[in-house]
Amino acid sequence: METRSNHVLVGAVVLILLLVLALFTVWLARLGTSENKEYDIFFKQSVDGLAKGSQVAYSGVPSGQVKDIQLWKPDPQYVRVRVALNGGTPILQGTTAAIQSSFTGTSTVALDGGVKGAPPIGCPKENPERECPYGVPVIPTKTSGLGAILSSAPQLLERLSTLTERLTILLGDKNQASIAGILANTNRLTGALADRAPEIAATLAQTRVAIQQAGDAAQKIGDLAETTNGVLSDDVKPTLANLNDAIVSAKQSTETLNAAVQDARPGLQDFSKQTVPNVNELIRNLRDMSKSLSEVSERINQGGASSVLGPQKLPDYKGKK
Numbered sequence: 001m002e003t004r005s006n007h008v009l010v011g012a013v014v015l016i017l018l019l020v021l022a023l024f025t026v027w028l029a030r031l032g033t034s035e036n037k038e039y040d041i042f043f044k045q046s047v048d049g050l051a052k053g054s055q056v057a058y059s060g061v062p063s064g065q066v067k068d069i070q071l072w073k074p075d076p077q078y079v080r081v082r083v084a085l086n087g088g089t090p091i092l093q094g095t096t097a098a099i100q101s102s103f104t105g106t107s108t109v110a111l112d113g114g115v116k117g118a119p120p121i122g123c124p125k126e127n128p129e130r131e132c133p134y135g136v137p138v139i140p141t142k143t144s145g146l147g148a149i150l151s152s153a154p155q156l157l158e159r160l161s162t163l164t165e166r167l168t169i170l171l172g173d174k175n176q177a178s179i180a181g182i183l184a185n186t187n188r189l190t191g192a193l194a195d196r197a198p199e200i201a202a203t204l205a206q207t208r209v210a211i212q213q214a215g216d217a218a219q220k221i222g223d224l225a226e227t228t229n230g231v232l233s234d235d236v237k238p239t240l241a242n243l244n245d246a247i248v249s250a251k252q253s254t255e256t257l258n259a260a261v262q263d264a265r266p267g268l269q270d271f272s273k274q275t276v277p278n279v280n281e282l283i284r285n286l287r288d289m290s291k292s293l294s295e296v297s298e299r300i301n302q303g304g305a306s307s308v309l310g311p312q313k314l315p316d317y318k319g320k321k
Contacts, residue, residue, distance in 0.1 A: 035087035038067065038136045039121070041097045041109065042078045045143065049107030050099060056083050057100075058111040063089040066109060082136070083109060093118035096142040111139070 047069065056064040064085035072078040085091065092114040100110040121139060123132035132138060169175075193200070 036064065036084045037087060037089070037091070038082060038084050039091065040132075040134055040136050040138045041081045041083060041141060042072060042138065043081060043097075043099065043141055044078050045099070047079050047081065047099060047107070049101055049105055050081065050109070054106070054108055056085060056109040056111065058085075058089055060110075063111065080134070081109065082134075083139075090114050091121050091137070091139065092116075093121060095121060095139060097139045098142050113142075 050066060050069065052066055052069060054066040055062055056066060064083055066081060067084045068080075068082035070080050072080045089111075091111070094113050094115040095111055096113045098110050100108045102108075121137045123135070123137055128135075
């Protein structure tokens with residue numbers, strides 16, 4: 001009976017110890033996880049090589065691990081990656097996340113870019129659903145160099161294929177013949193230029209001499225222009241002054257003549273109104289007197305001097321027989 005009671009007591013003690021050990025383990029686990037902070041990262045690229053438990057490093061220092069990977073339902077172009085980071089990791093404003101790929105096939109999440117003195121990344125008090133759709137802060141992303149190359153590899157291959165096809169068309173038989181003809185013509189042209197090199201050199205020399213002569217001629221023309229200006233200023237200016245004096249004298253003479261005409265205008269008016277009619281009447285009288293004298297002279301010529309004193313003799317009348 002005593003042996004049985006001892007076994008029961010030992011079993012009870014063992015169960016109590018196991019329960020205490022389990023509670024202590026759970027407490028330690030909660031204590032360790034309570035220091036971790038979770039963040040969401042939305043990648044708009046392939047996350048190939050990334051899986052749950054993948055390492056998260058901040059500037060190369062291991063700082064946590066990937067906790068969950070899912071497609072974002074509102075926009076399937078994005079992949080939501082939930083990461084759990086150590087409490088001491090400085091996730092400040094300016095921190096960005098990128099997928100660090102490797103040639104072994106595994107990938108890690110690389111964090112960097114935190115600014116000293118900047119506030120930590122968190123969820124705002126107003127409209128937290130907009131900035132934190134799943135209740136945890138969001139770390140912005142950037143494309144790494146190798147990731148960008150791998151993501152754009154299909155486009156690069158397509159462009160290389162297109163370029164290869166175009167080069168094939170460009171370097172076809174017909175185009176090759178044309179290119180060969182162009183090269184042959186170029187060779188002939190360079191040969192002809194080489195043969196004419198002395199003539200070209202002589203032409204350049206003559207051109208240089210002509211340019212120099214043109215410069216000398218231009219200088220001489222400039223000197224002639226300066227001399228002409230001097231002559232005009234020395235000789236023509238006195239002549240122009242004399243001409244101006246003559247013009248002034250002529251103007252004064254004209255004014256004097258105009259004044260004389262103004263003074264003689266009344267006498268001219270009287271001469272035209274009184275003297276001219278009398279002269280006209282005198283001319284008419286002289287004309288009548290001349291006519292009378294002509295008649296007297298004609299009478300004297302026809303009848304002698306008696307025809308002037310006596311009446312005019314009638315002509316003899318002879319009747320018919």
